[in-house]
Amino acid sequence: MAAVKPLWDALYAYNADVVVNANSTVYERFAPQSPTAVADPLGIREFIVGTGGSGLQNPGDPRANSEVRNGTTYGIIKFVLDTAELRVGIRADRRLGIHGRQGQPRCHTRIGSLPLT
Numbered sequence: 001m002a003a004v005k006p007l008w009d010a011l012y013a014y015n016a017d018v019v020v021n022a023n024s025t026v027y028e029r030f031a032p033q034s035p036t037a038v039a040d041p042l043g044i045r046e047f048i049v050g051t052g053g054s055g056l057q058n059p060g061d062p063r064a065n066s067e068v069r070n071g072t073t074y075g076i077i078k079f080v081l082d083t084a085e086l087r088v089g090i091r092a093d094r095r096l097g098i099h100g101r102q103g104q105p106r107c108h109t110r111i112g113s114l115p116l117t
Contacts, residue, residue, distance in 0.1 A: 008035035008044070016044050018079070018086060023050030026059040026071040037064045045086075051075045 011019065012035050027050060032043035050056075051074055059071045080087040 005035060011035075012044060015042075018081070019044050019046045020079070021046065021048045023048050025050050025055060025057045026069065027051045027073070027075075027077075028059055028063075028066055028070075029068045030063075031065040031067050033065045039065050047077065047088075049077050051077070 008019075026048065028048040030046040031039055032041055032045050034040045034043050051070070056071050056074065059069045062069060077088065
């Protein structure tokens, strides 16, 4: 969306690792990417989390760099951030027979970043 592109540009310039967005009906995780949705190992990993919404639904066609999509499972997500890694745990509703998953993508450092002032 054009309205939030300046925010994404600034987050990218300052080496943000993660952006978490809310949605009422789906979960989706993206590979690291630039503000223009180009795959970039030093880019921002985005999570769209809506696993507790009023009514889950099909997330539609996958978008660029989408790694995981789910519109059928209620659950919660837990992030643990430190200086070297991001740990992500998903606790799904066990009544649906789906168990939690966990990942540990490494945090990154981009050379030539803008200094914080």
